[in-house]
Amino acid sequence: xxxxxxxxxxxxxxxxxxxxIESDTxxxxxxxxxxxxxxxxxxxPEWMLEWRLKAYRSWLEMEEPEWAHVDYEKVDYQAISYYSxxxxxxxxxxSLDEVxxxxxxxxxxxxxxxxxxxxxxxxxxxxxxxxxxxxxTFREKLxxxxxxxxPISEAIQKYPELVKKYIGSVVPRTDNYFAALNSAxxxxxxxxxxxxxxxxxxxxxxxxxxxxxxxxxxxxxxxxADEGSHVSYLEGCTAPQRDENQLHAAVVELVALxxxxxxxxxxxxxxPGDENGKGGIYNFVTKRGICxxxxxISWTQVETGSSVTWKYPSCVLKGDNSxxxxxxxxxxxxxxxxxxxxKMIHLGKNTRSTIISKGISAxxxxxxxxxxxxxxxxxxxxRNFTQCDSLLIGDQCGAHTFPYIxxxxxxxxxxxxxxxxxxxxxxxxxxxxxGLDAEKAVSMIVNGFCKEVFKELPMEFAVEAGKLxxxxxxxxxx
Amino acid sequence: xxxxxxxxxxxxxxxNDWLSGNRQQATAALANVKWPVRRQExxxxxxxxxxxxxxxxxxxxxxxxxxxxxxxxxxxxxxxxTGNQLSDxxxxxxxxxxxxxxxxxxxxxxxxxxxLLGQVKPSHHLFGQVNDALLxxxxxxxxxxxxxxxxxxxxxxxxxxxxxxxxxVLVHIEAGAKVSVIEDGFGDADSLNTFVSEYxxxxxxxxxHYRFAMYTQQAMHVGSCHFKVAEKAQLTSNIVGYGSVxxxxxxxxxxxxxxxxxxxxxxxLLAEGxxxxxxxxxxxxxxxxxxxxxxxGIVGDRAKAVFxxxxxxxxxxxxxxxxxxxxxxxxxxxxxxxxxxxxxxxADDVRCAHGATVAEIxxxxxxxxxxxxxxxxxxxxxxxxxxxQELITQIPNAAVSDWLLHRLRERFVSMEVK
Numbered sequence: 001x002x003x004x005x006x007x008x009x010x011x012x013x014x015x016x017x018x019x020x021i022e023s024d025t026x027x028x029x030x031x032x033x034x035x036x037x038x039x040x041x042x043x044x045p046e047w048m049l050e051w052r053l054k055a056y057r058s059w060l061e062m063e064e065p066e067w068a069h070v071d072y073e074k075v076d077y078q079a080i081s082y083y084s085x086x087x088x089x090x091x092x093x094x095s096l097d098e099v100x101x102x103x104x105x106x107x108x109x110x111x112x113x114x115x116x117x118x119x120x121x122x123x124x125x126x127x128x129x130x131x132x133x134x135x136x137t138f139r140e141k142l143x144x145x146x147x148x149x150x151p152i153s154e155a156i157q158k159y160p161e162l163v164k165k166y167i168g169s170v171v172p173r174t175d176n177y178f179a180a181l182n183s184a185x186x187x188x189x190x191x192x193x194x195x196x197x198x199x200x201x202x203x204x205x206x207x208x209x210x211x212x213x214x215x216x217x218x219x220x221x222x223x224x225a226d227e228g229s230h231v232s233y234l235e236g237c238t239a240p241q242r243d244e245n246q247l248h249a250a251v252v253e254l255v256a257l258x259x260x261x262x263x264x265x266x267x268x269x270x271x272p273g274d275e276n277g278k279g280g281i282y283n284f285v286t287k288r289g290i291c292x293x294x295x296x297i298s299w300t301q302v303e304t305g306s307s308v309t310w311k312y313p314s315c316v317l318k319g320d321n322s323x324x325x326x327x328x329x330x331x332x333x334x335x336x337x338x339x340x341x342x343k344m345i346h347l348g349k350n351t352r353s354t355i356i357s358k359g360i361s362a363x364x365x366x367x368x369x370x371x372x373x374x375x376x377x378x379x380x381x382x383r384n385f386t387q388c389d390s391l392l393i394g395d396q397c398g399a400h401t402f403p404y405i406x407x408x409x410x411x412x413x414x415x416x417x418x419x420x421x422x423x424x425x426x427x428x429x430x431x432x433x434x435g436l437d438a439e440k441a442v443s444m445i446v447n448g449f450c451k452e453v454f455k456e457l458p459m460e461f462a463v464e465a466g467k468l469x470x471x472x473x474x475x476x477x478x
Numbered sequence: 479x480x481x482x483x484x485x486x487x488x489x490x491x492x493x494n495d496w497l498s499g500n501r502q503q504a505t506a507a508l509a510n511v512k513w514p515v516r517r518q519e520x521x522x523x524x525x526x527x528x529x530x531x532x533x534x535x536x537x538x539x540x541x542x543x544x545x546x547x548x549x550x551x552x553x554x555x556x557x558x559x560t561g562n563q564l565s566d567x568x569x570x571x572x573x574x575x576x577x578x579x580x581x582x583x584x585x586x587x588x589x590x591x592x593x594l595l596g597q598v599k600p601s602h603h604l605f606g607q608v609n610d611a612l613l614x615x616x617x618x619x620x621x622x623x624x625x626x627x628x629x630x631x632x633x634x635x636x637x638x639x640x641x642x643x644x645x646x647v648l649v650h651i652e653a654g655a656k657v658s659v660i661e662d663g664f665g666d667a668d669s670l671n672t673f674v675s676e677y678x679x680x681x682x683x684x685x686x687h688y689r690f691a692m693y694t695q696q697a698m699h700v701g702s703c704h705f706k707v708a709e710k711a712q713l714t715s716n717i718v719g720y721g722s723v724x725x726x727x728x729x730x731x732x733x734x735x736x737x738x739x740x741x742x743x744x745x746x747l748l749a750e751g752x753x754x755x756x757x758x759x760x761x762x763x764x765x766x767x768x769x770x771x772x773x774x775g776i777v778g779d780r781a782k783a784v785f786x787x788x789x790x791x792x793x794x795x796x797x798x799x800x801x802x803x804x805x806x807x808x809x810x811x812x813x814x815x816x817x818x819x820x821x822x823x824x825a826d827d828v829r830c831a832h833g834a835t836v837a838e839i840x841x842x843x844x845x846x847x848x849x850x851x852x853x854x855x856x857x858x859x860x861x862x863x864x865x866x867q868e869l870i871t872q873i874p875n876a877a878v879s880d881w882l883l884h885r886l887r888e889r890f891v892s893m894e895v896k
Contacts, residue, residue, distance in 0.1 A: 067519065069822075375836070377811060392826035395793070401821040407836040410808035414837070420823050420830040 026083045032056060035184055038083050042153045042187070045160060055173040055183030062177045068339040069368040069400055072282060072308045075247050082185045082218075138202065145201050147231075148193040152220055155191035162193055166224050170253040170290045170316070178249040178310075179286040182218050186251070189220035194229035194260070203458055205234040219250040225260035225295075232263040234461060247282050248306075254289030256297050258319065262289060263298045265457055266313075267465060269305035272336050280307020280336070287311065293319035293348070300456045302465045303330040303340060304472045312370065314343035317351035317382075324353040327453040329465070331472055332365035332397070341371035341402075346379035346412065355386040358450050361397035362473065368400035375412035382409065388418040391449055393442065393473070443470040480513045480526075485534035490611030496588050497580075497613070500595055504610035511604060523784040523816040524755040528698055528724045532670055536614060537561040537641025546634035547664065547885075551877035554660065556632040562614040562643050565636070572629040575657070580616035580646070591618050594648050598676035599704040600730060606702060609644045609674040616646035619659070623652040623680075630658040630686075630875065635673050637665025637697035647675035651683040653708075658686035660878065661703070666695035666722070673701035679711040681735060686874055687715040689729075690882075693722045694752070702728035707767075709735025716873050717744040717773075718882065720889070721752025721781055731769070732761040733795075743869045744773040747886055748781035748813075749893040755784035760802075762795040765825075769800040774866050778809035778893045785817040787832070793824045802832040807839065807865055809893070863890050 026034060035056055039049040064074065142149055148159065156163050173183040194200055225231050235252075248270065256262045264287075273280025283306035289297035299313040315324030326342035344353035353373070361367040373384045390399035401418045423445050431441035447454075447466055454462045490505040513530075514521040539561045546558045546566065555577075558566035564579060571577045578587045599606040617633060635645050651657055663673055671693065679685055685705075693699040699722060707713050719727060731740050746754045760769050769789065777783045787802045806815045819832040839861045847857035863886075870886065873879035 390821075390823070392823070395796070395826045397826070398822070398824040400823060401819075401832070403818060403820075403834065405815070405817045405834055405836060407806070407808060407815045408811075408813075410811060410813065410838045412836070414835060416819070416832075416834040418819070418821060418832050420821060420828065422826040422828075 026081045028081050029078045030080070030082055030185065034082050038185060038187060041083065042156070044153075044156055047164060048156055051168070051173065052184050055180050056185075058174045059177065059180035059184055062174075062180055064177050068310050068370070069366065069402070070308050070310065070337040070339050072337070075282065077181070080247065083187055141201050145198055146195045147198065147200050148191065149204055150191055152189040152191045152222060153187070155222075159191070159193070162224065163191065163222065166253065166255050167222055168253075170255060170288050171251050171286050176286060178284040179251050182220060182249045182251045182286070186218040186220035188218065189222070189250070191221075192223040192231065192233065194225045194231045196226045197228040198226075199229065200231040203232045203234055217248050219248075221250070221252040223253070223262060223264070224255045225257060225262050227257045228259045230261045232458065233265070234458065235264070235266045236268050246279070248284065250285045252285070252287040252313075254297055256289060256291045256295035256322075258292045259294045260292070261296045264289070264300070264313070265461060266299075266301040266303075267461060267468070268301065268303045268309075269468065272305050272334060273307035275334055281305065282307065283309045283311060285311040287313035288316065289314070289324075290316045291319055291322035291324060294321045295319055296323040296325070298325040298327070298456070299342065300327045300453065301329070302453070302457070302468070303328070303338060304468055306338075307336055309336075309338040309340055311340045312342055314345065315353065316345045316347065317353065317379075318347045320348040321350045322348055323351070325456075326353075326355045326357070327456040328357045329360070329450045329453045329469070330358070330367055331360040331362070331469060332367045333362040333472060334365060335363070336365040338366070339368045339370055341369045343372040343374070344384055345372075345374045345376070346382040346384070347376045349378065349380045349382070351379055351382045353384045355384070355388070356452050357388045358453055359388070359390045359399055360393065360446060360449070361390065361399045362393040364396045366398040366400070368402060369418075370402045372404040372406070373414050373416070375407040375409045375414060377408045379409050380411050382412040384412075384414045386414075386416040388416075389449070390418070390420040391446065392420065392422045439474065443473055446473060479511070480530045482530050482532055482534065483508060483511065483513060486608050486611055489534050489536070493612070497592075500592065501611050504607045507601075508607050508611060511607070514604065520757065523782070524724065524726055524753065526724075529670065529700070535641045536612065537639050537643050537669060539563060539565075544636050544638040546632070546636065546662065549632075549877055549881040551880070552630070552632070552875070554630040554632040556634065557617070558634040558636055559615060559643070559645050560636045560638050561641070562645075564615065569629070572627045572631070574622065574625040575627055576620040577631075578618040580613070580618065583618070587618065590620070591616070591648060594618070594650060594676070594678065595646075596676075598678060598706050599674065599702065603702065603728070605672045605700040606674050609646060609672040612642070612672075613644045613646045616648065619647075619649045619657070621649075621651045621655040621657050624654040625652075626655065627657040630660055632660040632662070635661075635663040635671060637663065637667050637669045637671055637693055637699075640668045642670045644672050645674075647673075649675070649677045649685075651677070651679050651685055653680040654682045655680075656684040658875065660688040660690075662688070662690040662692065663699060663701070664692050665697045666693070668696040670698045671701065673699070675703045677703070677705045679705065679707045679713060679738075681709040681711060683708070683711045685711075685713050687713065688717075688875075688878060689715065689727065690718040691725055691727050691754075692718065692720045693725055694720050695722055697722050699725040699727075701726070702730070704730045705732065705740070707731060707733050707735070707738045707740060709737060711735065711738045713738075713740040714874065715740070715742045717742070717756070718886070719744070719746040719754040719756060721746070721748040721754035721783075724753055726755040726757070729756070729758040730761070731759070733764050733767040736764050736766040739768040740770075742769070742771040743872060744771075745866045745869050745886070746773075746775040746783055747866065747889055747893075748775070748777045748783055749889070750779045750781060752781045753784070754781075757786045757788075759788045760790065760800065762789070762791045762798045762800065765794060765796045765798065767795070767798055769802070771802045772869060773804045774806070774869055775815070776807045776809060776862060776866060776890065777813040777815055780810070780812040782814040783816070785815075786820070787818070788820040788822065789830060789832070791821075791823045791825050791828055791830065795825050796827040798825065798828040798830070800828070800830045804834040805865070806834075806836045807862055808836060809838075809862070859891065863887060
């Protein structure tokens with residue numbers, strides 16, 4: 001590539017940068033110049049750009065994975081715009097009156113306050129009055145504790161050393177197809193750093209990062225919990241989120257240093273597509289955490305949205321005595337497809353992991369658990385317990401279990417159990433006899449089925465998750 | 479495509495006999511095969527490198543006199559095959575069934591063989607196709623309706639000499655008939671064996687089946703057993719695997735009629751640097767069938783065990799009951815187990831469960847025996863071996879069960895001593 005072209009390209013960006021970024025939306029397509037422009041807009045240091053370019057080059061060499069039990073129309077990566085600045089107020093609905101009434105109906109059922117509804121539906125509001133004050137006090141409190149919680153682009157500017165040290169250390173650039181793509185083009189996401197011995201004074205939630213409302217399709221989250229610290233992080237929300245981007249390829253990296261504890265909870269409810277499965281979101285996420293000595297990482301997820309989900313939050317139990325946990329409820333209906341599960345890589349001694357996965361399939365959906373439990377040769381006395389239960393509602397859906405168990409240590413114990421059942425006639429009869437209608441009865445039974453996972457969620461989240469399942473199951477019965 | 483596979487195709491095309499039609503079909507299919515690499519799920523943990531390195535050479539008649547190990551107390555019609563031909567025959571063909579060697583089939587028999595050949599195994603089965611292309615000897619057993627055959631039939635394949643052997647077994651059990659077939663393989667010669675058997679069980683037929691893949695050392699084995707099970711038919715299959723440089727067994731059961739059931743027990747006992755890979759696939763294509771599968775393995779030294787148990791319940795297969803259990807004991811720090819019990823379910827009114835464990839002997843159990851004055855090594859043998867003994871004692875044929883118990887214990891003790 002000639003220098004002239006390079007120059008021309010950077011010029012173009014310069015103009016774009018110094019004028020209002022707001023109007024900046026890249027034309028469709030992906031090549032190195034797009035990545036240079038993203039990096040320049042974010043005013044990133046040279047090493048970050050290099051990192052992105054390396055990721056992009058290896059992505060070009062990779063093939064889209066096909067092993068998952070999902071079937072979808074392949075994404076045309078040249079038909080996506082890889083950067084669009086926050087939407088201008090003009091394009092947004094002026095008030096809730098302009099928002100799809102079905103969406104509002106769901107919000108009301110979930111009991112979401114009015115101003116939050118506006119935010120979720122993407123209504124143009126200058127300032128979300130209540131939230132602003134909440135966020136301000138919130139930030140003050142965090143600063144007091146020394147916790148860093150900011151957009152990742154800001155962290156690259158302000159804390160380059162931390163970011164440089166940990167980014168890609170858990171999910172390498174070349175980890176997989178979607179992670180490589182994300183590494184090349186990510187524009188958004190959170191950075192969290194909890195200093196030594198600090199217990200984060202509150203649950204951190206993406207929800208409070210108000211300047212980053214328009215979460216991008218290539219999010220990158222990095223959470224570093226220094227020695228002996230403690231943090232609970234909530235991602236997503238129960239309300240159905242509108243989004244124009246079909247492909248979501250996020251990367252989440254967790255680093256739990258010695259004796260640190262990270263709890264990561266997700267509720268995912270992206271648009272699942274219409275009844276034929278058209279137009280739904282593809283959620284191809286790479287989430288992984290690394291545990292040093294005596295550290296603990298706990299993943300809890302409630303997945304009800306997206307038309308295709310491809311997601312395996314994992315723990316690398318590198319340190320001795322570290323603990324990994326995975327609690328998941330995945331509900332699919334309509335034509336949704338989910339291939340989700342976890343990986344527990346036991347490397348250190350006395351490492352322990354627990355996997356509880358509950359899959360619920362309704363309608364014409366397919367729900368697969370795919371998990372890996374690996375015991376390394378040095379993982380003496382390591383222990384894993386896995387339980388995967390599937391519930392089928394209706395005879396047009398599918399429930400699948402693909403657990404991989406690889407053991408190389410005789411003192412390690414791995415136990416895997418899986419069952420598949422349906423909501424039994426007896427259970428239904430019992431509930432209905434007591435005056436519950438069929439729908440209420442199913443939702444009660446399903447809630448009971450998921451109880452083990454819900455109890456791991458922070459309380460408000462758990463209540464909402466229960467309600468969310470109830471709403472999602474509407475119309476699936478009978 | 480691998481060099482080896484091209485040689486297989488060339489060799490298959492060169493063979494000229496009454497099976498040429500089948501061979502042509504197979505070689506044509508093989509020409510389009512994508513040679514499995516580790517990225518392919520079915521061969522993920524079992525690299526085919528040792529096969530790739532081979533050159534195709536069909537084993538000729540062996541000069542040494544080799545006969546199958548004797549199973550004391552077993553009264554069976556026994557045939558041994560070495561170097562692609564019949565090398566030993568004991569007993570009489572049981573009354574009531576027709577028994578045909580491929581090499582001695584008359585025209586009518588050739589027609590019935592051709593009608594059945596390849597009808598049970600999945601068409602895409604790679605080493606099944608290799609067997610189709612290269613098989614040199616086979617056995618065709620036909621049991622007429624409502625005939626109960628008391629004498630078991632034992633078919634032994636001996637990897638006694640270098641070179642490849644491709645034995646084929648075809649068994650057709652008509653409605654209401656009952657038979658017992660023991661297939662076993664022994665030997666450690668530098669060879670490659672595809673031992674493919676196909677069984678058709680018609681309505682209410684009963685089959686007591688044994689497959690002992692006891693190849694060791696340099697005897698590569700890539701075999702398979704395929705069953706089609708019709709209405710109310712019953713299949714019990716007992717599998718034993720040792721490991722060699724590469725030993726792989728695929729077991730496929732497909733239900734074609736309702737209210738049928740299959741009971742599969744598998745044991746593997748691996749030492750040194752052996753590899754044994756057991757893949758089972760149960761296709762519940764119709765409602766109301768029952769499967770119970772238990773696989774247990776002990777893996778010592780640097781050995782590697784691979785287990786993949788797939789249960790696939792099709793859309794209409796309501797009221798299916800299926801259970802699969804795989805348990806493994808690791809005896810050494812260098813031993814490896816890769817297990818994957820899979821469920822793929824498309825019907826809602828079914829009860830399915832699977833479980834898998836990998837562990838060592840519980841300290842408490844060991845302690846209990848030690849407090850009773852049993853030496854540590856003796857206690858370990860009792861506990862470890864007891865783990866698979868449970869399945870051996872369930873074997874319906876007493877003579878076979880005793881023989882296995884003895885033989886496996888011997889092998890186990892020799893493993894322990896190292």
